[in-house]
Amino acid sequence: MLKIEAVSKKFRGGNYGVRDVSLELKSGVIGLLGPNGAGKTTLMQMIATITRPTSGRIFFHEVDVVKRPNELRRRLGYLPQDFGVYDNLTALEFLSYFAALKGVHSKARVLELLESVNLHSVAHRAVGGFSGGMKQRLGIAQALINDPQLVIVDEPTAGLDPEERVRFRNVLSEIGFGKLVILSTHIVSDIESIATQIAVMKEGRLVTLAAPEELLRAAEGRVWKTVLSSEEFERERTTLKISSAVRRPDGVHIRFVGSQPAGGATAVEPELEDAFLHLMNRDAPEIAAK
């Protein structure tokens, strides 16, 4: 469905936002994972035809979208990062506006989308008074209004409370079969339950593209848990790649990523957060002897 060939984006001044990324994606939910500044947003903007790659090509259904962007734009739904709204419009007017821009003229479709994101009861309220979560749901509604084949959502859960995050995740997981959804985030829990594949980016490059199970398998035997005293924990916290730490009466229970067990550490089953940490820190130093 979507093929990215050696795509790079070089900014003025010589810095690369994205460097030599190649991907081939079929339908499903793709989690684009990476720390801040990894190039996720730039890559998504290039796919969404908002900015052009400096080099490389992007194909959607065999069509070069850099040369013919409208072929993709007609079948694209895009929710940018930090999406704002026009405060003085009602939800219905706001969605109708984007529907018209995307060539959708059915009011029924607008109402249907408002209902699907659970905003139908506030359809006639000005969106300026909406909470962050409601605005994001309105954002996803505009992205879906033209029944797109490719949906790109950039950091959609940033700034949302846990309840809204779960609700938003559910909306995304219900988008439907046969579509390609690319969801970027730096929060692993946003995608661990819904992503069929995960692409990990670091410093503008693609580190890996794999199914979550493969990522977990790659981290097997590299995730450990141990209990450290408070002093030891303070000493080790800067050198260890710790994925979780919980203080208990007997000390600090930590879970960390490393290639070799040391001291009293025992191997544990990796979780997606560990796998991500493992990919980000392949040169992680090992635990010092207790």
Added chain:
Amino acid sequence: MNDSFRRITAIVRADFLLRFRRPSTLIVFLLLSAFAYVWVPDPATGRALLQINGQRAIYNSAALGMATASVGMIFVGLFGFYVISNAIRRDVVTRCGLVVASTSMRSTEYLAGKFLGNVSFLFTFLGGFMLSSMVMLLVRGEARLEPLVFIQQYLLLTPPAIVFVSAVAVLFESIPWLSGKLGDVLYFFLWMAMLGIVISQEATGSLSWGRYFDVSGFGFMIDRMQTTLHTESIAIGASSFDPAKAPMVFNGLTLSPEWIVPRIGSILWPIALLPLAAFFFHRFDPVRTKQTSDKARRNWIGRFQMLLKPLSRRIVRLLMWPTRGHSLGSAIWIDAVLTLTLFPLALVALVGCAIATVALEQPQSVLPVVFLTLAIVVSDVVTRDRRGATLPIIYVSPRLRENLVWWKLGSTCVLALTFCAAPLAMAVSAGGLRFGALFVGIIFVAATATALGVITGNPKTFIVAFLSFWYVVVNERGASPLLDFAGFYGTATTQTVLLYAMISVIAIVAAHVAHRWRLAQS
């Protein structure tokens, strides 16, 4: 309806709703209606709206229509630009533009939508002004209301201005280096220059091509007055008339054959600016919009500023030395110095103003330029925190939340007094009144910049208001002592000084009340 038409209509409708649902639009609309009441005085008071050749024109539909249309055209031409020149910027800020860019809508459709949105807003606004003027005819008229005659006068005078302003706003917003403060200032002079050229051409009867650029309609008006009434002596605006002279009946402007093509041409040529806008339009490409916001690094002013940075850093470090502790005085000083850090060119302007004042034989002749520069420098001192989203950080600093108005007033006063230090020093020897006028003039600029910034949250309000005022003052050249607010021409009187001191106090009190009210609301 095809998709293009639907998309353009959607943009026009959304822009229209967004603008007309803003409380500020409603306030301006009501003020304009109230202004019509003041603008059309009762002839029994000895004042009239329109005088031709010294004779009062009887209030009929033609006279009131023509006079109020010319006033409305000035509003549209001058203030309209500043009201509408944020349509594209809004889409950048809200990031809705990114969604727009990801649709199959063509850039030309988007810009056409924004242009027509501007046109429809200004037409509606002017339509409202026309209706309130018609009401004034019913209230104070001396003839029955003829709506078609009234509308005819508006249609003859205002469409070119509406189209021109709408197109220039789209063009300026599409060109990175014109989409900010520089564009705002440049537009003011562009409008004034066009006005001046057309009027002077018509007055001297030279160059007929100038009629195609008569977007203000003043050239047309002067020519028709000369042709039909054999005079170019016309006064529009509430002013005293000679009751000894009999009132006259003005039947309105008519479109003579030689003006048909120029009037249509002056509506059409500004539309040609739109393809130019499309050529420069960024289509919300973040790489290009980032350059728009970071344009200081790219344009010549920005490059010059970057060259000055090493020098300004050293000067700023020296200036920061006295700032110890957490007093309001320290905060004022830091904010003033921050302006010089952000805008190193101001340092050059400051030194330039000082040298020019000392070097010139008549130091006061440099004052208009000093005040113009000062206005540009201080215009966004008050609003930059809101626009940079640093206001919440400032509000948690000791005392600044409640004292924002005093803090910003202090900061603008420090800058203003520093800018005018040399002229002030020279004015000491010129006498008490001259010094007093200059001092109060400086405080007046600082106070109005602060007040308008606090109340509207937009630097454009002060820039437009002050530039308009400055233009009138400079053109008056001291003929009206009350306008010589800073003693530019040495005609300021004690009354002048007291008047501007009072305006300054009222402005600051209003700003303080507005700020406190806003805090209470939040």
